[in-house]
Amino acid sequence: MMNEYSRAACEQLDLEDSLSEFRDEFAIPEGMIYLDGNSLGVRPKAALARAVEVVEEEWGVGLIKSWNQADWFSLPQRLGNKLAKLIGADDDEVVVTDSTGLNLYKVLAAALTQRTERKVIVMNGSNFPTDNYMAQGLLAQLGDGYEIRFAEHDDMEAAITEDVAAVCLTHVHYKTGRIFDMAAITAKTHEVGALSIWDLCHSAGALDVDLNGCNVDFAVGCTYKYLNGGPGSPGFIFTAKCHQGKALQPLTGWWGHADPFAFERDYRPAPGINQMLSGTQPILSLAVAEVGLDIFLRADVAAVRAKSKKLTELFIRLMTQRCSQYGFTLVSPEDAECRGSQVSFSHTHGYPVMQALISRDVVGDFRAPDNVRFGFTPLYTSYVDVWDAVDRLVDIMEKELWRDSEFNQRGAVT
């Protein structure tokens, strides 16, 4: 990392950046510094033409023939095989389908069928809670003594004991960006005879995830953050080969049937990853999500992670150098190895500060009670973006421009 910080030095880093060519593939609004790709990734330019093609040609002209001719039926597998390369999975281990939450429900239910004698699920109560909610819905259905044991980073290993059926964690914390050590926790999970489930919402497309290298059993995630799939684009499921055909999920729709077009009366599970599918998929959202994945296939995942660390490191150093007198406290880990692709600071006036930034075209987000959160997407965020973002923040703090935003304090919702 640099010793001196200047805009010129950032320009130099951009010149040396092997990923810089990817920025031109994205339609970043003019003048905007978008540091919220960890919530919703920006639009790949090619997504527009793809959407038009699906609507005008495949739907409009091809109509029902497109289920075969445009390969609509195989989108979950085709996208899954592309995504697999970004997360250390093999062919036929990933499908893109449904929402992350529904997928979490599926894999958790599937995992529990393999450990029926155990009743405890370990989760992380402070992370984005929809995974907890889905698990709570499932456990209430199963009844019969099931419980969730919530733990935080520091007491996680201690929580993983011989009575645990599954450990189900979000890899990168949505607020702090802190990473759980996937290799160590999965090893500990297996040591006690439990199964590991990872939620990769804040990892896929930003970290060099290695599911099979870590012997992970199941994983889920979304495609609309770092993978730039579009608003609410379908989530994904990873099931390790060793569990396929055995650990079955209960949302048994016709796309997960062994012979969907036989229209048999009774369900027979597809033997492979297809069993993780349920009903008919939203083709337009799914097809457009492929555009983001295709861009990633040309990028080196290790280079993405390396740049992610450099961007967040630069941001923290510039904040320390130029904003330390304004009351920001780093919430994210200082060690880049333990940090995802986002940086959060707490600040007493976090909400109006973020509003002031957004009104000056630096888009991050706010997470209650006092967190300002900045996401750095290696494919389209430049080092100069980081410099300019801090520059505008310095201006806001210096002139107390955030006071103007205090009058507009409605709840932050993204």
Next chain:
Amino acid sequence: MMNEYSRAACEQLDLEDSLSEFRDEFAIPEGMIYLDGNSLGVRPKAALARAVEVVEEEWGVGLIKSWNQADWFSLPQRLGNKLAKLIGADDDEVVVTDSTGLNLYKVLAAALTQRTERKVIVMNGSNFPTDNYMAQGLLAQLGDGYEIRFAEHDDMEAAITEDVAAVCLTHVHYKTGRIFDMAAITAKTHEVGALSIWDLCHSAGALDVDLNGCNVDFAVGCTYKYLNGGPGSPGFIFTAKCHQGKALQPLTGWWGHADPFAFERDYRPAPGINQMLSGTQPILSLAVAEVGLDIFLRADVAAVRAKSKKLTELFIRLMTQRCSQYGFTLVSPEDAECRGSQVSFSHTHGYPVMQALISRDVVGDFRAPDNVRFGFTPLYTSYVDVWDAVDRLVDIMEKELWRDSEFNQRGAVT
């Protein structure tokens, strides 16, 4: 209905058709007679501009702000309230979300929480089987003596006995187009103290469904058939007001939480119809589906149903008049009151006959073992379309043109 059948008489019917103006709202491919709107509805012309707007403006420029500014978060409810008007539901009783199968799972699970002392579900084994599959997945989870009692039209009332928890039927049969009498069966269902669940996949947008008039408890359906929402566009859920806040579904994601943006650790159910939501929705598919619903809001549902009956009646009569010598047997009910908006015939060479028709731009579909199926969408199918379709079929049968198609007998998949 006419006594004489001629193309001129069909032209006259089109001139008198109060719905004929709607045809121009749809992008029907040049020269195609599309009789498969019961599988995938054609594209409303306005869908293209809407898709471009969502991708280019709302996603591309608005980015995360669009969750509020473009009302992405309220799409399930907004579309639901529009759809409600087509199926006899009230405001705040319908949401558009997820797939039909997942929605069926939700409402069936919710219904069973209200009848815990009963273990029998009545279903129709010969209908499109994904509902059976979802029910089988749920019942396997619940264990403990639950069973499905399958019945057909003729023994349905007899199957609904005092031990039944829920009767879960697809309103219109996907192959035959035969209608279950919603009012009578729902009344019988309530008489024995059970709850009624209707799948409206082949009804919504074609029949004058009156859910509240029939005191239906729950319903689900899709938006990509007669509602022209686009390939795999999200399904819907109806929950009668009296069950909201009580009959809760178990796929408890954050969109169904009482306060989704409080990010509380534990699930608290939303009090109203929102509890039927689970995770983040595929916005592009959902937003485009609204275009089809908006067209319907300008149409009179009773006129739609009246035209549907006239179209299918005309088709059957023309087939009888002009094709009777070619071995077609009517599979659909003769009585229009008992028939949905589709007509099926069985034919020994059904598959090559349909292939020959499709290659001559008359698009219906084939359902094993020997059914040729034709769907009639009142908003864009003309009476002349019906004449011309039969005309081309006569030509195919007369000259035995279908024999050419026998060489291309791969499985029909739509």
